[in-house]
Amino acid sequence: MLVHINGELETQLRDETTTNIVISDNRNRHNFAVTLYADAVYSVRIQLDCSRQYDSDLRQADCNFAHHVNVWIDLNDDGQFDASENRVYHQSSVNTEISGDMHDLQIFIPIIDDTTTKAGQHRLRLSVIRSEAYRRQCGNTDHVETREYTVKIIPRKICRDFSRLTYCSPGNFICSTGSSAIFSVQLSGEQNSMIHDEMTRCSSINNYEDRSHLADYENPHRQEPLLVGTNCNLAQNLDVWVDLNNDGSFDESTERFSYNDQHYDDNMKGYYDLSIAIPEIDEENSVNKPHKMRIILSRDEQSRQPCNNADYGEARDYTVHILRKSYY
Structure with missing residues (x-):
């Protein structure tokens, strides 16, 4: 099994250790680290x-169909992998002509709050098990593999100096519980x-x-997709x-910017x-600086x-940085 993660500060995790043909394969590989x-x-x-x-019969089947891959990070260093520490928020399969198939996962690292997520080194656990669809069809649960690595989480230096700017107040919005409230951005x-x-917050x-x-x-x-979830089934803007x-x-x-679909x-x-479509940078639009985004x-x-x-x-305010386009 090959595991590859590109990190920051010129770090990467690349593990090409061959999987043993055993019922359970648990490997602690904490010497493999990424920032x-x-x-x-x-x-x-x-x-x-x-x-x-x-065997040859199973190799002809879809390898991705046979497996479920998951990633956890012990973000609060309590020695346990809680459900909230499952980091996979998107997963796709890549078919290849070489032996074996690939899973591409995207993992999200939350903001450091010193409680649920702490800065520093953490255990990352990767597990490969038979998928639920495979178990239903074949009744086979013989393969389980777990590997552990080390990840170092550091804060990103973010410039969000709006001190010279005075923005208008969005006004006095009020919220009736369970109605006009944003729960996801x-x-x-x-x-x-x-x-x-x-x-999620609802203030009267x-x-x-x-x-x-x-x-x-x-x-x-x-053009980057922005998805906003609300706790309301009434018509909203x-x-x-x-x-x-x-x-x-x-x-x-x-x-x-207005929404395309609801x-x-x-x-x-x-x-x-x-x-969110960022236009061409010119003398009117600032590059390499923070910009306020209001929802x-x-x-x-x-x-x-x-x-x-x-x-x-x-109403919510966030920060968007516009980068200078790289030319090769």
Whole structure:
């Protein structure tokens, strides 16, 4: 089995240890270490050596169908791998012509809060077991493999100095419990950055949250998907502004983004899909600097503005860095 993770500060984890043909294969390989930034997303590539594990009949079957791969990190160093420490939020399979098939996983490293996630070295556990679909069809649970590695989580140095700018107040939004509240904000960017905010708050006085300590990095001419989840099955408006030129205001014509699609899940929670398209950098738009991103959830059409609202809903501010495009 091959395990590969590209990290930060010129580190990577690359383990090409061959899988033993045994019922249970547990390996502690803590000498393999990689450094990762907090509040970032990373790719983990795992190649399964199916030709060594199975007879010819099983090798002809789909190797990915036969397995389920998971990754945990003991983020709080309590010696246990809790359900909340399962780091896989996206998984896909890659078919190859060589022996064995690949799993591409994306793992999210949360922000350091010194309680649930601490800075420093942690145990990473990777497990490969028979998939539920395979067990239902074949009734075979003979293969289990576990490997442990070391990851070092460090904070990313983020410049979010808005001290020279004075932004307008989003207004006085209020929230009725279980109604106009955001429960999830996700935006993927460059340099393994990601805003992954699952904070939920419902205030009957002022439902505004300054979350600008959460940052994302974007390149010009790229459209990145922004997904916002709400605890409301009623019709809502969701609008986003990014202060691209850092003038302390949100321009309605050039700095506003509206959602493309809205859908509900089985629990009647609402999800809004947006595309954040960063325009060409010029003398008007600032590069290599932090920019404030404001999200407004509102019920009334008259409250679809970045400032001075009074409505049921919620307002949040985040940070977006615009990078200078690299040319090769």
